Amino acid sequence: MREAGLRADEFETMFFLFGVAGNETLRNGLPGGLYSLLSHPDQYAQLSRRPDLVAPAVEEMLRFWPPVLEFRRTAVRDMVLAGQSIRAGDKVVVYHASANRDESVFPDADRLDIARTPNDHVSFGFGPHFCVGARLARVQMATLIRRVVAELPGLELASGAPPKRLVSNFQNGLKALRVRWR
Template sequence: MHIDLVDRDRYATAGPPHEQFAWLRANSPVHWHDGEPGFWAVTRYDDVVHVSRHSDLFSSHRRLALFEELEEEQIALQRLMMLNQDPPEHTRRRSLVNRGFTPRTINALEEHIRDICDDLLDKCTGEIDFVTEVAAPLPLYVICELLGAPVSDRDKLFAWSNRMIGAQDPDYADDPAQGSNAAMEVYAYANELAARRKANPRNDIVTKLLQPDENGETLDENEFDLFVLLLIVAGNETTRNAASGGMLALFDHSDQWDRLVADPTLARTAADEIVRWVSPVNLFRRTSTRDQVLGGQPIKAEDKVVVFYGSANRDASVFPDPEVFDIGRTPNPHIGFGGGGAHFCLGNHLAKLELRVLFEQLARRRPRLAQSGPASRLRSNFINGIKELPVTIS
């Protein structure tokens, strides 16, 4: 079988290459993948978890966590972001940021999220684009709430996120450099936000992060700017694409939509099954820190190692009938939020809460929701994204 797991045009037209993933899991689970540079493609669940949980063996810091190869100057700046750090520096940074994502803080948002969903659904009638009218606004409203930013800023956040994540998609950026330009605009926005909070502290995550913790430590300017960047992208893209991809899955599996409409409380398990099935983040990159063996293959120090969550989440050794979309699936040990370890998704509880409330309200309030046109996919091998999903709401 011809293997190409990073062809962006394939993702844009047909979605993730699940037939290639299945062949690799069965025949070559740690596979040398040609490229510039070549890399080890890791496709089985247990191996993905192993890589994720051993930052000492597989570094996010040496060559970053993103698939693309960057110039040294860009790498130096990106290393300040938590996503691209290893313990112990990552541990210090994450402990500072965790203050804004306690279970109490997240759980207190449930009714507010329900109000946002109801407000969005109240405005949706006739034929609409589910992505821009429902899936994207929900996490953007929540991010504005977390940042203490005006709701009117959500359009700016939406545009910045699209340009950064969609830098290789001509619908979002006609020049890949626009992604870097958007990042600079986010840094400026974060600086303004920090200045306002220092002058007028409020009860929001920004104020908490700018204040010293119990050890007197705080985020410096670059660290804070990069956190806001990460929140705008990760806090938006995961929920947005899980929601739109989940809605598409429910259209493709109408029996599961009927189950949800009959029992909206299934939204709790449906949220996890949607994340497993969609796997909004397709891959992350690591760099081997030493000569070692993974899946029977000799990995050399400095080799590029890429884990594929979309493949791991359909591993039959972990998930019975993995090609069946089952909104009642339990247990469901998916790794759609990462394979554990230092980089397990900070906002996983928030994302699941947003998805649960959204699909519960959709089932209760819009039981006759119907797809009215083909979905349009993002040209990206990083994010399994849906750009447009036409629906009719009656």
């Protein structure tokens, strides 16, 4: 039986995970959420009129633009999932963007709807792998979005300046997002 606590390699991995998860994902989620809102001016205008929708708007932005594209896990036991046999040791990948656009879960899934409820997206994972920082990320996103919408009601995407996307198989981010304020 192993003593309680973490080995040095486990501690290093956990420290790295907290650094990436607490920084990179929020850094990708905030501009991605703002880009989603600005790409749907009707939703931005609705949020400007209805700041009480900030919490569901954040959930919808996370669903629409998940900061993490995919997560891979290793199956610990044999099972059948949606008719597919999975054996212990198999690698299983969850594609958040695909799961968050599942029409059987999200009616009109390709439409941004800041009032969508329920909104059971998987952008923070689920079950035992649910993101430990999800609550903090939601508060940070809500605070920023609330301020942007209140103080920059005429904010819009700059014409002729498409966003520059981060090239990554893991993170869904932007390197540049040009906006204009009228």
